[in-house]
Amino acid sequence: MLGDFGTPEHQIVADPNRLWESNQVTTWRLWGYASGERWRPADVLLDMLCECAEKGGSRGGNLLLNVGPQPDGQLPPEFVQRALAIGQWLEVHGEAIYGSDGGNMTEFITRGRQTTSGNNLYLIIRFWDGEPVLRLADLVSRVNRVTLLTTGQELEFEQQEGVLWIKGLPKERPTALFPVIRVECDGVPESNVWGKQRLWEGAPSRIADWARTRGTSVYTNEK
Numbered sequence: 001m002l003g004d005f006g007t008p009e010h011q012i013v014a015d016p017n018r019l020w021e022s023n024q025v026t027t028w029r030l031w032g033y034a035s036g037e038r039w040r041p042a043d044v045l046l047d048m049l050c051e052c053a054e055k056g057g058s059r060g061g062n063l064l065l066n067v068g069p070q071p072d073g074q075l076p077p078e079f080v081q082r083a084l085a086i087g088q089w090l091e092v093h094g095e096a097i098y099g100s101d102g103g104n105m106t107e108f109i110t111r112g113r114q115t116t117s118g119n120n121l122y123l124i125i126r127f128w129d130g131e132p133v134l135r136l137a138d139l140v141s142r143v144n145r146v147t148l149l150t151t152g153q154e155l156e157f158e159q160q161e162g163v164l165w166i167k168g169l170p171k172e173r174p175t176a177l178f179p180v181i182r183v184e185c186d187g188v189p190e191s192n193v194w195g196k197q198r199l200w201e202g203a204p205s206r207i208a209d210w211a212r213t214r215g216t217s218v219y220t221n222e223k
Contacts, residue, residue: 007064012048014055021062024048026079033068033076042082043126046089046177047113049097050124054113057102085177093149093180096122105191107137112178121189122149123181128173134181136164138192141185149180162192 006013006020014020025031026045028038045065052061067079090097096115100122103114111134112126121139139162146155146166151174156167166181173179183189 012051012055014057014061020056021064022048022052023064023066025066026082027068031066031068033070039076039078039082042085043177045082046086047126049086050113050115050178053097053100053115054103054124056100061102089175089177092175093124093178095120096124096149096180096182105189106139107194116189119185119187119189121183121185123183125179125181128179130171130173132167132169132171134166134169136166136183138162138194139164139183139185139189140192141187141190143183144186145184147182147184148174149182150174155181 005018006015007023008020009023010025012022024045026040027034028040030037048065049063052063055061067075070076095117100115100117103116103122105116105121106114108114108123110127111123113124115122115124121141123134123136139159143157143159143164146157147153148155148169151170153168155169158165158167164183166183
């Protein structure tokens, strides 16, 4: 019988029916302290936190991060270093995590993660490509303002036919960890049908009509 909340270990699996938290280790293998251990880098640990927030929504999505104290009772310096880096990131970008309502509503999986809070959509960029323009598909809400939360810089944008073009991004990544862009909408962010149901999710029958228009070949001009 299921308990009050879910506690998956070593994986991040959202539970749509109850509150949940993912139990993870800060090292590569063990829950307790072990000499010679290898530590996961700060960006990997932060990504776990962001993924929990992205998948969590109103049903939780906390990260329970384990650390084994040294034999003298002190926290390992490797853990402290990583925890401080993530804490400093949260001081600037915490609004994208704390109290957020989940995300994964636009075509952004190849760039990073996303969360929402109120009228804001947060783009947590894991992979910074140095290009001045970012293309964001599937957002149908009218955008009022776009800000690079990492630096406070207000960004130019253009919105047309379900695509948001964010302009003026710096070439160099503005933080050692994940930069965040805040997209302020005129209401709670909404996405189109492709934003809500990806090609690799849901029942295949929902894209049967689209498949029939493609014909029986990989080429669109062959029926």
